[in-house]
Amino acid sequence: AQKITQTQPGMFVQEKEAVTLDCTYDTSDPSYGLFWYKQPSSGEMIFLIYQGSYDQQNATEGRYSLNFQKARKSANLVISASQLGDSAMYFCAMRSEKLVFGKGTKLTVNP
Amino acid sequence: DTGVSQDPRHKITKRGQNVTFRCDPISEHNRLYWYRQTLGQGPEFLTYFQNEAQLEKSRLLSDRFSAERPKGSFSTLEIQRTEQGDSAMYLCASSSSGTGYYNEQFFGPGTRLTVL
Numbered sequence: 661a662q663k664i665t666q667t668q669p670g671m672f673v674q675e676k677e678a679v680t681l682d683c684t685y686d687t688s689d690p691s692y693g694l695f696w697y698k699q700p701s702s703g704e705m706i707f708l709i710y711q712g713s714y715d716q717q718n719a720t721e722g723r724y725s726l727n728f729q730k731a732r733k734s735a736n737l738v739i740s741a742s743q744l745g746d747s748a749m750y751f752c753a754m755r756s757e758k759l760v761f762g763k764g765t766k767l768t769v770n771p
Numbered sequence: 772d773t774g775v776s777q778d779p780r781h782k783i784t785k786r787g788q789n790v791t792f793r794c795d796p797i798s799e800h801n802r803l804y805w806y807r808q809t810l811g812q813g814p815e816f817l818t819y820f821q822n823e824a825q826l827e828k829s830r831l832l833s834d835r836f837s838a839e840r841p842k843g844s845f846s847t848l849e850i851q852r853t854e855q856g857d858s859a860m861y862l863c864a865s866s867s868s869g870t871g872y873y874n875e876q877f878f879g880p881g882t883r884l885t886v887l
Contacts, residue, residue: 697878703883704879705814705862705878706878707878751813751814758804759804760816761815763812763813764813
C-alpha cells in the first residue's frame, strides 16, 4: 500500500523568506511519481511540481523546488521568496494510477 | 474556459435524499477521477474512468455510491440515501493517458455537499 505522511499541520513564514514543507512516502513500487498541490481557501487543487522516481535531478518550477531524497523516501517542497498569496494548504501526493494524498500542511505567510 | 468544471458547486440536502453531481473534464482527456475530501484531510480516491470504462473503485465507494461516464465525456456521481458522514467536498479531476506517471491530473473546483 502507498502512504504519504506530512508531519507539519501548520507552518508560518515571513514574506520573502524560504520555507520547506516536509513529505515522506512509503511504497513498494519501483516506479512512482510524486506531486505537490496547492489548495487555496477557494478549494480547487492547483498542481505545483512533479518528481519522477527515476529522475536524476530535483524538479524545479519557478519559486518551487522539490528536494527529492529517494533513499530516505522524502520529497520536501521548498518555496523560495514566499509571497502573501502562497498562504494555502499544500498537499503532497504519490501516483501509481490514482493519486494518494497526505493530510496537508497549512502554510501562512506573514507580512 | 477549458478547465474541469463541476456542477453544482454547493449542495445542501437532508439525510436520506439522493444527490447527483456532474463533472465535465477537459475535452481531450480520456481519464476522469473522483476524489472525496473531508475537513482537515487530503483528498481520497473514489473511482476512475478511462473513456467510459470504470477501471477502479475504492472501498470507500459503498453501495450507495455510483458513478457513470456513459459516453466517455462527462461523468456523474450519485449518492443514494445520503448520510451525514457523506458531507464532504467531492473533487473531479481529468488527465490524458499514456506511459509514465506524469500525466498531470487537472482538478475541478469541487462540489461541497452538506447533509443535514
